[in-house]
Amino acid sequence: MKTCGRGAEIFATALGVVAMACGAANILVWAGLYDGIEIGILAIGGTDFFRWVWGSLVVAFGGVMMLSGARNMHTVSSYGKVLLGTVMVWIVAVTDILALICESIPAGDEPQFFNSAAGFIGAFAPPYPPAVVLLPFTLAIACFLYAGRGLTKADEETGQAGDANHF
Amino acid sequence: MSISPSRRWELVDCIARRTVSAGACRPTLGGVLGELTVKPLTGIPTALAVLYAFWSVFGSFAGALVTDGFMVRIFDGYWLPWMQAVWPDPGSVHYFLFVGDPAAETCFEAFGMLTSGLFVSFGVVLPAILVFYLMMTLLEDSGYLPRLAVLMDTLLHKIGLHGYAIVPAILGLGCNVPAVTATRTLETKKQRFIMMTLLALFIPCGAQLGIMLQAVPDTVGWVLLYLLIGFVVFGFALSRVIPGSNPEILIDVPPYRWPQRTNVAKKLWNKTRGFLTNAVPFVMLGILIVNVLYLTGFIGWLADLAAPLFVTWFGVPKETVGPLLAAFLRKDLAVAQLSTIPMTPYQMITAVVLISIYFPCVATFAMMVREGPRQLLAAMGVLAVVVIIYGGLIHAVGILLGVA
Numbered sequence: 001m002k003t004c005g006r007g008a009e010i011f012a013t014a015l016g017v018v019a020m021a022c023g024a025a026n027i028l029v030w031a032g033l034y035d036g037i038e039i040g041i042l043a044i045g046g047t048d049f050f051r052w053v054w055g056s057l058v059v060a061f062g063g064v065m066m067l068s069g070a071r072n073m074h075t076v077s078s079y080g081k082v083l084l085g086t087v088m089v090w091i092v093a094v095t096d097i098l099a100l101i102c103e104s105i106p107a108g109d110e111p112q113f114f115n116s117a118a119g120f121i122g123a124f125a126p127p128y129p130p131a132v133v134l135l136p137f138t139l140a141i142a143c144f145l146y147a148g149r150g151l152t153k154a155d156e157e158t159g160q161a162g163d164a165n166h167f
Numbered sequence: 168m169s170i171s172p173s174r175r176w177e178l179v180d181c182i183a184r185r186t187v188s189a190g191a192c193r194p195t196l197g198g199v200l201g202e203l204t205v206k207p208l209t210g211i212p213t214a215l216a217v218l219y220a221f222w223s224v225f226g227s228f229a230g231a232l233v234t235d236g237f238m239v240r241i242f243d244g245y246w247l248p249w250m251q252a253v254w255p256d257p258g259s260v261h262y263f264l265f266v267g268d269p270a271a272e273t274c275f276e277a278f279g280m281l282t283s284g285l286f287v288s289f290g291v292v293l294p295a296i297l298v299f300y301l302m303m304t305l306l307e308d309s310g311y312l313p314r315l316a317v318l319m320d321t322l323l324h325k326i327g328l329h330g331y332a333i334v335p336a337i338l339g340l341g342c343n344v345p346a347v348t349a350t351r352t353l354e355t356k357k358q359r360f361i362m363m364t365l366l367a368l369f370i371p372c373g374a375q376l377g378i379m380l381q382a383v384p385d386t387v388g389w390v391l392l393y394l395l396i397g398f399v400v401f402g403f404a405l406s407r408v409i410p411g412s413n414p415e416i417l418i419d420v421p422p423y424r425w426p427q428r429t430n431v432a433k434k435l436w437n438k439t440r441g442f443l444t445n446a447v448p449f450v451m452l453g454i455l456i457v458n459v460l461y462l463t464g465f466i467g468w469l470a471d472l473a474a475p476l477f478v479t480w481f482g483v484p485k486e487t488v489g490p491l492l493a494a495f496l497r498k499d500l501a502v503a504q505l506s507t508i509p510m511t512p513y514q515m516i517t518a519v520v521l522i523s524i525y526f527p528c529v530a531t532f533a534m535m536v537r538e539g540p541r542q543l544l545a546a547m548g549v550l551a552v553v554v555i556i557y558g559g560l561i562h563a564v565g566i567l568l569g570v571a
Contacts, residue, residue, distance in 0.1 A: 049388060050222065050223075050226070050388070051223070054215070054219050055219060055223075057215065058212070058215055058216045058219050061212035061215065061216070062212075062216070064212075065209060065212065076194050076195070076196055076199055077194065077199050079196070079199075080196055080199030080200050080202075080203055081203065081209065083196070083200070084200060084203050084204075084209065084213060087216075088212065088213065088216040091216045091217070091219065091220045092216070092219065094220075095219070095220050095223035095224060095227070096223075098223070098224065098227050098228075099223060099226075099227040099231065101227075102227040102228055102231045102232035102236070103227070103231045103232075103236075105232060105236060106232065106235070106236030106237060106240075113237065113240065145196070
């Protein structure tokens with residue numbers, strides 16, 4: 001982890017801030033303090049209370065969790081917090097994508113049962129909710145895990161395992 | 168010879184000091200994640216995320232894909248018109264019993280044994296049950312459920328229970344029958360009584376949830392909120408009123424594991440088979456009995472009799488008496504029937520809450536009988552009081568908000 005320690009911490013901090021801000025913004029929009037926002041492929045807002053508010057709350061908590069662990073990310077306890085925050089964003093993103101898939105397989109009001117290929121793919125057009133936009137960036141956190149594992153094994157083989165609290 | 172709990176713990180400490188030696192421990196990522204999911208500060212947001220996933224997958228797969236996407240179209244577009252076309256003599260009793268209303272355009276409205284009965288069983292409830300048990304098994308086998316029990320321990324102690332009461336509570340969201348059986352894991356009679364009563368009153372089963380999402384989707388959030396409030400408030404009251412103890416327990420928390428595919432498949436099959444063999448006949452029988460009661464005029468008579476209570480005290484139309492009778496057989500069936508009665512949104516919320524709390528379904532009732540007649544009688548007494556009080560309170564809240 002030491003090889004990517006500082007960079008990983010900055011990355012996790014940035015990701016945490018963005019996740020927390022997006023989650024909070026979604027809740028503020030739902031509360032009626034702001035109108036829906038659309039920035040490029042990112043959409044803040046929604047219609048489904050369950051996905052919109054509950055999902056946003058989870059993303060915001062995920063961001064807070066990432067921030068709380070970002071400072072000493074080279075330790076396993078802090079990395080665990082960052083990973084748990086990341087998993088929370090993954091949960092919302094993956095279930096949002098699953099919902100899109102489930103809704104776009106049937107043809108809806110069309111006479112046939114299954115949607116056409118164009119209709120199916122069209123359902124995945126942007127804008128996307130924050131968790132889906134954050135998903136590719138959060139995958140980097142999982143990459144740090146594998147980088148950390150590699151380093152641990154190398155350390156153990158050469159007898160240079162560091163502090164017991166470290167990877 | 169008996170020793171006090173504090174003396175017992177002192178002895179445990181003494182033995183542990185002499186026999187247990189501790190060395191340096193290298194924390195693993197799995198261990199850290201395990202700890203984070205039981206600490207309230209990090210565990211509660213995680214629980215929120217897990218429950219979000221649970222209900223999101225439930226709604227997406229069972230609701231949007233299987234039921235809305237295909238089953239509604241198959242049953243309303245093909246099965247119902249075909250049954251209406253081929254079944255002879257639309258004015259006859261057998262047509263009313265098996266096909267239902269000849270002018271119905273949806274299987275919810277028809278309310279025949281072979282139309283609504285099959286649609287509710289296989290089009291709505293089966294996919295809901297399947298997804299629910301899949302998610303439940305994954306949580307159980309991954310090791311998350313015991314962590315949720317630890318997390319909920321403090322809160323559940325406030326209502327006279329302990330952390331492991333979360334197991335029957337969550338099981339009850341699938342089906343109240345295994346949930347009643349699971350109350351046996353609780354230590355004292357007081358805990359078992361409170362849990363069984365709360366299950367019968369405030370935990371809607373998966374079948375009911377599935378049909379609520381399908382038939383009255385706009386009211387589901389409010390209904391669940393009312394049920395949750397009722398669970399906490401009446402649980403708190405019961406824990407103060409019912410005599411008995413609420414001891415602390417030790418929960419063995421296993422490490423996180425990847426669920427085994429074969430185990431998941433076996434559990435899923437066993438639970439789904441249970442639904443197919445136990446619940447489906449009840450749905451069919453329920454529709455048949457309710458239709459016979461309609462034909463004989465019994466429901467009309469009962470509706471007139473109970474009208475003052477329903478209209479004045481609960482604030483719902485007297486026609487809801489029919490679904491309430493059906494609810495004793497199957498609650499999912501009753502919600503489906505409610506969805507066809509013209510009501511204001513608030514009346515619908517009240518009526519669905521009443522369906523949930525007024526009486527356990529017959530299968531749960533049978534399980535409660537097996538747990539002991541005295542407990543059952545006491546639970547029924549509590550139930551009757553709670554229905555009258557809570558039903559009236561919900562109506563009062565509606566009047567205060569100007570929506571009733």
